[in-house]
Amino acid sequence: MTEFIEKQNQVLLEIAKELGRQKLGLMANMRWHHDPKHLLFMLARYKFVAKLLSGKESILEVGCGDAFGSKIVKQEVNHLTVSDVDPIFIKDAKETQIDDLQNFEAVVHDFVKKPMKGTFDGIYMLDVFEHLDPDSEDVFVLNILKSLSSDGVLIVGIPSLESQKYASEASKLGHVNCKNGDNLKKYFKRHFANVFLFSMNDEVVHTGFFPMAHYLIAVCCQKI
Numbered sequence: 001m002t003e004f005i006e007k008q009n010q011v012l013l014e015i016a017k018e019l020g021r022q023k024l025g026l027m028a029n030m031r032w033h034h035d036p037k038h039l040l041f042m043l044a045r046y047k048f049v050a051k052l053l054s055g056k057e058s059i060l061e062v063g064c065g066d067a068f069g070s071k072i073v074k075q076e077v078n079h080l081t082v083s084d085v086d087p088i089f090i091k092d093a094k095e096t097q098i099d100d101l102q103n104f105e106a107v108v109h110d111f112v113k114k115p116m117k118g119t120f121d122g123i124y125m126l127d128v129f130e131h132l133d134p135d136s137e138d139v140f141v142l143n144i145l146k147s148l149s150s151d152g153v154l155i156v157g158i159p160s161l162e163s164q165k166y167a168s169e170a171s172k173l174g175h176v177n178c179k180n181g182d183n184l185k186k187y188f189k190r191h192f193a194n195v196f197l198f199s200m201n202d203e204v205v206h207t208g209f210f211p212m213a214h215y216l217i218a219v220c221c222q223k224i
Contacts (some may be wrong), residue, residue, distance in 0.1 A: 021200070023096040025066020026089070026180060030136050037202075044203035045126050045217070046072040049137025052219060053077055053122045056153075061118040062111060063128030067093035073124075074104050083109040112136050117127055121131050124155035130175045137177060145223060154192070154220040156185065157200075163214045183201035185220055193222035 004010050024032055031038040046069035053059055054076040064070055064082035066089055074080045078105065080132055084090050093106045097140060109116055112132075132140055148154060161180040178185065181197055188195045198205050199213030210216065 024066070025068040025096050026092050028051070028068035030104065040203050041215075042126075043069050043072065045157055045200070045215070046070070048198075048205050048217065049073055049124050049126070050076040050158075052155060054154065056121040058120045058122075060116065060123045061145065063131075064093060064106070064125060065089050065127075067106060068099045069126075071097060072106075076202070077122075080105075081101040081116075081120070082106045082135040085110045085112075111140050111143045111145075111147075115143040119147055119149045119179050121149055122150060122153045124157075126157040127159070129156055130158045130178045132177045133179050141191065148223060151224065152221060154188070155224075156184070156188065156220070157215060157217045160210070160213050160216050166214075168209045179216075181213065181216055184216055188218050188220045191224055192220040193224055194221050 002013075004012070013042070023211060024105065028039060028042075031042070050073040053073065057078045059073060059077045059080050060079075061067070061070055061073065061080065061082040064084050067082045068183070070080060070082050070093075082093060082098075082104075084093075085107050085108070089104045090108050094123040098104045100104055107116075111158075129137070159167070159171075159175060159178055161178040161183075164175060164178055181199070184194050185197045198217040198219070199210055199218060200206070200215035201210045201213060203209075207219065
């Protein structure tokens with residue numbers, strides 16, 4: 001079959017021919033096969049970040065993984081750099097996500113070792129902080145702050161400490177630094193005059209009771 005019965009759908013074949021069929025990144029592929037609704041939860045986090053950073057000139061993502069959700073942020077900002085400590089993820093991101101986009105680059109970088117050259121108007125990291133060795137979190141954050149402009153915004157999303165009793169055994173192995181809402185806010189208040197904390201359950205971001213949140217998002221402004 002080369003033509004749809006409903007002619008308005010013919011553009012679907014034209015786009016597939018022109019741009020190809022989109023590949024899932026390594027992490028998105030795992031989620032799709034293991035539990036597809038987790039793609040929805042992940043993409044909702046990226047949409048929240050995208051709307052908060054809309055109109056910004058230069059944005060950095062720390063710990064992008066396969067960068068499958070990063071295109072949502074790219075829609076709203078002028079230039080997006082995505083970074084990860086693992087070269088396999090950056091290779092995957094370049095192969096599956098960024099070939100067709102301008103002002104979008106992917107780099108290998110370890111913020112435990114050093115800041116990134118230059119500064120950014122906004123930096124965000126989703127599902128990264130909980131993987132940090134607690135002994136490394138301070139140097140990691142300080143290097144990120146050196147890469148953030150004086151009036152830049154930092155957005156940090158992590159699974160809540162309370163959620164971990166429901167986490168899979170594989171997740172628990174990597175989640176070595178989860179925090180509850182109060183402690184997450186207190187930590188980033190050391191570096192920012194304003195920290196706005198949001199709760200998240202499934203795909204819904206809200207301002208509800210932190211101990212009942214599965215996920216927490218801290219929006220940090222006015223670097224001290």
